[in-house]
Amino acid sequence: AQKVTQAQTEISVVEKEDVTLDCVYETRDTTYYLFWYKQPPSGELVFLIRRNSFDEQNEISGRYSWNFQKSTSSFNFTITASQVVDSAVYFCALSIPYNTDKLIFGTGTRLQVFP
């Protein structure tokens, strides 16, 4: 069975602080995809990144960076110099290709960035 765990329920930081959101996943499949989505107060999920299981290179996109480590089954997300607009709920998700491709979500981490 597949599972995604986001142990941090809520994180509060002050603007300009760096913050890391943790994600640990479980699967026996060797081929899988990992995702991060952002859910602002409007409710819609916004896609941030997709990473396949064969690509362990870390990725940076502006203030966002992702650290994928298969050895620890983790796919952590770091926001550098956080801003108030980063306040949202962030979801980590897992999908297994050729097996419905459905997304298995973690319970989300609510990030509050205070000015």
Add this chain to the structure above:
Amino acid sequence: DGGITQSPKYLFRKEGQNVTLSCEQNLNHDAMYWYRQDPGQGLRLIYYSQIVNDFQKGDIAEGYSVSREKKESFPLTVTSAQKNPTAFYLCASSGLDTMNTEAFFGQGTRLTVV
């Protein structure tokens, strides 16, 4: 603009009524999904469909029904058998090939039982 449209944004249901949530996509995606979101529980899969006229139960299908008569449309009916339907419902779609597995989401429907 390509995307997923859910309607209505807010829906109120009386006890014992069936209600249908609409989901339409123009992304030419084969797969469509319905998720339910409750506070503190993340998103849970209700139903999904990978092809027209076929759909599968997800983790919490009881009290719900769907249809997939057209590739673009995947309506969800919340029946009176669903004991606790108050929640936020999200529809998503994705391609099925390995290069296109990103799921796109609609803006959601907030259903409240009154």
